Every structure is written in C-alpha cells, then in structure tokens.
Amino acid sequence: MHGRLKVRSSAEEAARKRKEQEEKAQKFRSGMGRILLKKVSDELDDEMMELTGRILTSNPDIATLWNLRRRCIQKMVLEEEEDFKQGLFDKDLNFTEMCLQVNPKSYCAWHHRCWILENAPAPNWQKEVDLCTKYLKLDERNFHCWDYRRYVVEKAKVSPEAELEFCTEKIQRNFSNYSSWHYRSKLLPLLYPNLNDPSLPISEERLRGELELVLTAAFTDPSDSSAWFYQRWLLGYSQPELDIAAFRLDTERQVAVVAFTRPVNLKLEKVRLTFDLSKETDQKLEWESATDDNYCVTWILRNVQTKPSDQSSTLVSFLDENGKTFTLQAEKHSPCSFIGIKKPKFGFEFGTAVLDVLKNQLESCQQLLEYEPESKWTLLTAALLMKAIDRAGHHAEILACLEKLQSVDPMRKGYYRDLTSRWNIEHRLEQWIDQANYAHKVDLSGLKLERIFYEQYLSVADEIDLGANQLSEIALNKFAHFVFCKRLSLEDSFENGEKAESMVKRLCCGLKELTVAV
Template sequence: MQQNDEFDNEGLKVTAELLSANPDFYTLWNYRRKTFLHIKDTVAAEELQTTMLNELSFLEQCLKINPKSYGTWHHRGWVLENMPEPDWKNELRLCNKFLEFDERNFHCWDYRRLVVKEANITPEEELQFTTNKIESNFSNYSSWHYRSKLLPLVYGDNSQPTGMKEEQLISECMLVQNAFFTDPSDQSAWFYHRWLLGRVTRPLRLESILICRPQGIVVVGLSHATELERTTKIHLAVGETMLSPKWRTANGESCSTVWICDTDVLSNNNATMKITVELQTSDPPQTVELAADESRVHWLRSYLPGTRFRHEISAAANDVLTQELTTLQQLHDLEPENKWVLLTVISLMRALDPLSHENETFDYINKLIEVDPMRTSYYLDLKSKFIIENALESRPPNATTVDLSNKGLTTLVHADAMVSMETVNLSHNSLQCLPDLGYLQGVRVLNLDGNKLSTCKAFYCLSSLEELSICDNMIKHCVTELLLLKTVSDISTTEDLGALKSCTRLTRLHLKGNPVCEKKSDIVDFLMSLEKKC
C-alpha cells in the first residue's frame, strides 16, 4: 500500500484491525502516520481534529488491550503533536488512570513526561503526584526515580553538596525511612535512599605524578577514567620546552585513570629537571622537580584523613549522616538479618569515619556473608576494598611502601592510587587475578606469595619491577607465556611488548611452590632468555 501511495480510509480500517490484534507492529503505525500526514494536507482543520480524536479513542482501546506497547504510546504522542487542538490536560488524566491500574507501567510514566512538558504541569504538582503514588504503593522504582528528577527542580540548592535544600533532604530521608521500616526487604526504597545521600562528582584533575628517569617514563594519575584526546589533553613540559609525547595506558585500554608516556628527554641526561604536567581543563598545572642524580620523583594530591575515598559514598552533611546511622542501627536491632540494613549501615559508617568504624564494618560484612551467602564473593571484594582504602588512608602521605599482606584480599582495587609505591606486599591473600596491576608503574619490589594466581599476564608492563616474588601460587604456564611473548618481540612492536621490555629490569624472580617448578628445563630456558635480554 505504501509503495502505491495508497493512504486512505480503507488502509486505516485494515491497519486498525491488525493493530487491535497486535499493537507492536510498528510498520502499521508508520503507515497510519503517513496516512494522517496525507490527510492533513487535504482537509480542513476541523475535519482533521475529528479524525485525530477518533484516532485517540482508537488508541485508548488499543492501550486497554495492551497497556505496555511502545508503538501505541509513541503513536499517541505523535497524534497529539500533530492535531490542531491537542488536549494535553486530558492526556494527563489518561496517564493518571493508567497509572492507577498499574503504577509500575513505565511506558505510561514515559508518556507522562511528554504530557507534563506539553501541558505545562509544574514540577511541584508532579512531585505531589509521586507522593500519592508512593503512599499507595512504595514498591515502585518509577515513582521514586521520577521523584529524584523532580526534587532538584523544586528544592534545588547549589550551595548544598547534594544539590538539594537540606530541610528537604531530611524530609525525604524521613519518607524513605517510613518505607524501609515498613518493609525493609523492598529494594526500591533502599536504592532511593542511596541516591538521596548522593555522591560527589569530583572534577577531572591530577591525582598523582610519577617520573622515573632510567625508564624514561612519566606516569599521570587522574581523578576519573578518561579517554585522552576525546575529553582532555595532558600537556607535558620539561623546563620551558613543551613536549608532545604519545600517551598510552598500562594495559592498552582506551579509557583509564592512569596514563603513561615514554620520553627520551628524561633518560638522556642526569641534570635537574622541572617537569610540568597540565590538564587541558581548569585544573592548575603541577610541577615536580627531578633533582640531578635522582632516578625518580612523585607528587600526590593531599587529602584530609578519611576523605580520600568518601566522595564515592555520600555528599550529605555529617549531621544528616549521623542521624541516618542512628536510625538505621535501630532498624538493625529489629532486623539483624536484613542485608539492606547492614549494607546501608556499612556505607554510612564509611562515609562518616572509615577508620574508627573499621572493626564494626568488618563485623557487619561477616554478618552479610552469613545472611546472604549467595553474594559472598561480592562482600569479600567489598571488604578488600575497605581494607585497601583504610591502608592507604592510614599510611604517611609520602610513604613508598604499602603492606597489604595477610588481609584476606580477594581483589586489588585502587591500584591507581599506588602509582608511586616502590614496595608493595600483597602476600598471603586470596588474589586470583590482578587486572589493574599495570598501574603500579613505580613498583620495584612486589610480593605476591601465597595467593591464587594462575597466570602472569598482569606483570607484563611493570616498568620498574626489579624483584617479583610469586611463591606458592598456582602458576602453571607463566614461563611459556613469557617465552612466547619474548619470541614475538623479535618480530613485532606492540605496546604489550614495550611493557615487556620495561619488565626487563626484573632481576629476581621467586617461583617456589608453583606447579611450573616441576618443569625445570622450561625455567632454565626462561631465565637464560631473561639474561640475554638484559
């Protein structure tokens, strides 16, 4: 019909019958739209209005049959936008009706946003609507989510860290407390609560700089993962000379918090150098001085104790958080087995004072593992994260060693905050893989004894690594892998191989207690190949 330009009432009738049976046949909705556009040019406004009104009542029938059809709701919006006198207020009533039947119909919530915009409904009215919906049934992500969009419009306050007036924040906290005291297992309320306490978006800025003269590298840590060139640039100057180096990431990803550049300028002389790193944003440049005969230097952004990682948890003021913690602990007393309560208590403690609550936090995590064993690994990873954060927080600002041995770690997080570390002890944990190890560009001595590592992939790009101990792991094939890569290096110059080259500073390797040790000849070959390389 479309090919023959047949856009007439007959076509409307036929498509209507088909759509009544299957409203998700979008080609037919398209055909109807074309037909109406055709009619639009040929008839008077009054007749068009009548036609469109008929279409609306047809659509209402369709929606009654299937209230969750993308095509039908979209077509309804189109009809309203294309009719001479659209009655958007009536559409709002329609939405109210449909949401009364099913308050979780997100198709209708979506359509409602269009209607609200066109009908000039105030955010205040809509906020009241979400209040009513939540009162009739608070297990409703749609209502809570809509509320989160409306609150900043109605009660916005940019001077507050959460972006919302504090009184309103407190009153929202009360509302959501009512929900989780009524039903602490309902996830929607907890997610809203999490949103409410907010988090701080830190601007993109420099977090750390590491310069290693012998390797000829400059390593820059950023506040969040960034795709260089697309979002920003890192300018590098030695003295007054602007360099235009090529930046790469440790593992070859396109987006990272840690960027590395290789430059001959550093390794070519032993003089004192002033190196300036600047992001092409408003962040001020940082200059570090590499003294003569010094092989490395680093700079780290300084933080007040306990605040280094807080932005990930909450933006709310301390007194709000303290009040929340008190309430949640009451709920915990009533519902000691509830995982949402435990998780929220933990996150509030982290936000308030991660170091003094350390032991309680770990007790709660153990409790979580007990009540929700299906997510044991998740909780252990979370615990690892807290342990690492606390270790980094409690360490002197310029220390270059970090001891994370015997902590039960299951994952290594915040490796990007350890760029400048020289000695890292991760021995006797439960680490299985170390995807972010490449960030440790400054590490000279790395101890991973007594973990559960089965490959050595993580070590390829550690340019400063001199001594690696991986005794008592489960490495079977590392040697073969390293050997393979070595042979490849003769014919190719991929970034991974560049990293391997930098790994050649490795002079001591402890492999005792791995399955691979049974194949002595392989090891001999491997060590010989290392020597040759040096």
C-alpha cells in the same frame, strides 16, 4: 442436561486452544504478508493503516509496523488540508491508547506516542500529564509511564513542586514504588540544592526530613528494598561525578599518566587534556588508553617532550565533551617526577545535625536486628549508616555485617564479597593518600580481596602489595592500569601463580620486581 454448561476434558480444551492459536497465527501470517507486499510497492495508504492496526491491537510490540504507520502519517500529512492535519495525529494518538490497554508496558507504543506529539501541529501536553496520572492510578509502578510522565511534564511546564507533591502522594500510598523514589531523587536537587556544599545533592535541612521518610518506609516493610535504595542515594553511595583522579609525569622516562573517576575518551575531537610542562601546547596530545578501550579511566602519554623548568608544580587541565573544565595541581616529588591525587569521596561528609539523625537511625536498625537478626536489608543498611557516620571507626563492625550477610543472603554472596573488597581498598587507599608519600607502598595485603577497585588511583604508585588475597583471574585485567608500578607483590593471591605472573609481566611494562607464589 439442558441449561448446563458442558465441561470440556483436558484433551478437548488443549485441542480447542491449539486450534485458536493456529487460526491466530494464520491471520497474522496473512496480514504480515500483505503488509510487506505493500511496503515493497510503497503503498502507504489507508489500507496499510488498517492492516497494521489489526495486528498491533493484539500485539503492540512489533516495531516495524509502528515505523510503517509513521511513514503513512508523514505521507498523509503532505496530502491533507491544513485544518485536518491535527485530526490525523489525534486519531493515531487514540489508537496508541488502545494498544497500551493491551500492553501498558509496550516500549513501541509509548515511543510512538512521543513521536505523534512531537510532530502534531497542536499537541495537548497537559492532557498527556492527566493520562499519566490516570494510568499510574491503575499501576503505580509502571516505569514506562513514569518515564513518559517526566517527558510530558517538561513539555507541559508543570512545576517541580507539583511533581514532588505527586511523588509524595504515590509513596505514601505505596512505599514499594521504585520509580517514584527515583523521580524524587531528580526533583529534590532542583528544589532544595545545597548552596553551602554543591557536592551534596540537597540541603542538610531537607536531607534530615528525607531520612525520616525513608526510615518510616523501611520499617513499615523491612523486606522491601525500594526505600533502602533511595537511602543509598541520600548517603552518597552512587556513581561518582566525573573528575580528574590522579596525574603523574616522569620527565626522565618521558611518560605521563592521567586517571579519571569515570571512563572518558581522550581521542574525541572536543576533548582536550593539557599540562603546563608540555611543549606540545599547540597540538592535541596523543594519549593512549591503558586497556585499549575507547572509554577508560586511565590514559598514558609516551615520549613526553617537556620544557626545561624549575617549577614546583604543574597544572593539569581537562576539557570534557560537554565543554566542562576540570583541573588538578600536581606537585614535584623528585627532580623528575610530578604527582597529583585528588582524594576520592567515598560518600558524603555530613554536618552534626544530619549525623545525629544517622546515629538515631543506626540505633533503630540495631533494635530491629534484635527482633529480626537475619533481616538482610536492615543488616546492609546498618553497614551503610556506619560507613556514613564514621567509616574508619566502624570498619571492623561494617566487615562483620557483610560477613553475616553472606550467610543470611547466599544468593547475593558475590555482591557482599565485592563490597568487602571495595570497602577494604577504600580504607587502605585513604590511609595511603593521607600520608602524601607516594613513594611509600600501597599496602593492600591480607584483605581477602577477590577483585580490584579504584585502579585509577594505583596508576601513579611505585609499589603495590596485593599479597595474601584471593584474587580471581578477572582481576588480572586491572594490572594494565599500574603504569608506574616498579615493585609488585602477589604472593599467595592467585591459584595459578604461573599464569598470573605471565599476564602481569605483559601488562606491567615498568616492573622491576614481581613476587608471585602459591
């Protein structure tokens, strides 16, 4: 009938779409063919800009075409009069905005925009900040735009106070905003540093307010993880800062080992590690990675030539690639042995006021669990809060939470098992370090360990008991760090005891006693 839209059958619709795709593909092949020919002949002209523009407006993720546009602009700038150079950059800036409307998360388009501004004679940085504000109104979780905003804000000299206010506004509008929470964690240490304890990222007064904000966000939607992740940062459960973790020197065996909280490369030219008992103070010591990796947490020095000395300690000094110096005092533990361990921080140590806030939050979590006993984020947060309040006193309750999480959230069972292994090792390792008797064995037996963590601290131990665990074959690689271990028990810890025994003997050269049974 006249005036009525004909409804295509599914077969007709499929054929129509196929024809459209073929036409698009043909235009793309034709355009790319012409572009590549011009590239070979180095024709960086207006036609090249037009050809690349046609394709990028429909698909802005072709890095080659953006590179060609940059080459074209560089050539045109050399040929253009001074008064018109800015216009070339402004035109391509507008072009990237068109491309971002096609794909607001195009890495290539955002990168090209940065390049334009860096090379333009008179970039308008405040205009870029305003553009980010506009884009984040349309999609407040576009992490590409958040990254770009951090870049242009620095160039535009926008104050951290103004940016924190912007973040707060975005979070209050929508708590489920990972990028805004993350940006907040970068701004707060600038505005509210902890002057009394630099190891804490922000002042305790501000921390109390942030914890309250997190609680409001988390309890508004307990199933959303963004606020819970931010809370982990507040509680100190993030990557440890670089530092010397442990050191041991055996003058009789002429072996030294140094371990770090994070992987480092001691072979870099700028990096230097020395200790005042070494004869070789005028040349760089030849340290070897325990795992043969360029970056490693444990490093070994063999054939150590030491000075005759009756010193009771030796100072270990490490200069990193950024020029920062770290030190550790190693004490004499026997006539031929110096050992030093810097006790790891398994989270922040809080004052009474913050601990009261954490206890109130733990109580709130427990109340929520009465109504939603299988809320995974609440369970995990309860465990993290107990660990922050009193990790030793709450250890059994923390493990019970992790055990329950394995059944409540089976998709992440491996993660909860890893946390169980990590926190069990922390518990026993802390006890061993507090004893300050490093000749005594490190008892890690019967903990249901599947993986080994904090291997750098075990590098100075004489005896390690890892019996009655459930170690996977992946854990075997960690034994390369046990440089000074003489006695090692792996009884009932591996399914394939023979394979484990063979590999451990190869990795632990100093072993005198090894127990491996199934």
